[in-house]
Amino acid sequence: xxxxxxxxxxxxxxxxxxxxxxxxxxxxxxxxxxxxxxxxxxxxxxxxxxxxxxxxxxxxxxxxxxxxxxxxxxxxxxxxxxxxxxxxxxxxxxxxxxxxxxxxxxxxxxxxxxxxxxxxxxxxxxxxxxxxxxxxxxxxxxxxxxxxxxxxxxxxxxxxxxxxxxxxxxxxxxxxxxxxxxxxxxxxxxxxxxxxxxxxxxxxxxxxxxxxxxxxxxxxxxxxxxxxxxxxxxxxxxxxxxxxxxxxxxxxxx
Numbered sequence: 001x002x003x004x005x006x007x008x009x010x011x012x013x014x015x016x017x018x019x020x021x022x023x024x025x026x027x028x029x030x031x032x033x034x035x036x037x038x039x040x041x042x043x044x045x046x047x048x049x050x051x052x053x054x055x056x057x058x059x060x061x062x063x064x065x066x067x068x069x070x071x072x073x074x075x076x077x078x079x080x081x082x083x084x085x086x087x088x089x090x091x092x093x094x095x096x097x098x099x100x101x102x103x104x105x106x107x108x109x110x111x112x113x114x115x116x117x118x119x120x121x122x123x124x125x126x127x128x129x130x131x132x133x134x135x136x137x138x139x140x141x142x143x144x145x146x147x148x149x150x151x152x153x154x155x156x157x158x159x160x161x162x163x164x165x166x167x168x169x170x171x172x173x174x175x176x177x178x179x180x181x182x183x184x185x186x187x188x189x190x191x192x193x194x195x196x197x198x199x200x201x202x203x204x205x206x207x208x209x210x211x212x213x214x215x216x217x218x219x220x221x222x223x224x225x226x227x228x229x230x231x232x233x234x235x236x237x238x239x240x241x242x243x244x245x246x247x248x249x250x251x252x253x254x
Contacts, residue, residue, distance in 0.1 A: 016083070017041055018074070033240040037244050048066055052162055063092045086111065092115035111246070115185065
């Protein structure tokens with residue numbers, strides 16, 4: 001499957017919603033949120049380069065290359081305009097997709113997005129990438145949830161399953177090293193965010209241990225910011241109903 005992005009493409013409708021997962025995820029992280037989304041919508045949920053069924057697709061950890069790959073795939077699917085939701089690294093990819101092709105993106109729902117400030121807990125990402133045992137994986141996943149959250153067993157099971165795929169662990173270690181450099185991540189210039197012309201909703205867990213919640217402060221005035229008390233970084237799995245509500249709000253705005 002080298003060179004071909006995998007996506008679960010379901011539903012029918014005049015509008016299309018594209019879902020972009022975060023680091024070490026897959027299209028399956030959106031399952032809970034998808035069940036709570038409005039009906040009558042075509043949903044295209046990707047496995048991003050270097051992840052899951054797109055493991056062999058080049059460009060993993062490179063947000064610009066990933067955005068270009070998503071745009072090319074959408075063109076092949078005949079999608080000229082879509083709504084877009086992205087979590088963490090996928091949020092950064094969504095921003096770049098909208099930057100590269102603003103007429104193609106009707107709205108953005110950015111769920112604890114990457115690129116909104118230099119601070120990032122690289123040690124948590126490294127632990128997630130390097131986990132070998134079930135116990136190490138469970139601890140790494142828990143560290144990305146809110147402090148009082150109970151991580152669903154299926155989430156840990158899926159992380160273990162993905163990590164056991166030949167080459168996936170090594171790829172995640174490489175991707176982690178590309179995202180986090182010298183303890184920081186790349187950040188978008190404020191002028192770039194201000195130039196986004198479509199409706200933008202941003203969600204952040206107040207207890208996010210990966211990307212600090214203050215990165216949602218001082219965003220361009222048109223952005224609608226949703227702060228989720230007690231929640232951590234993994235909002236699509238930790239708070240799927242709230243995630244779906246925020247995505248639905250962005251759909252209505254666009």
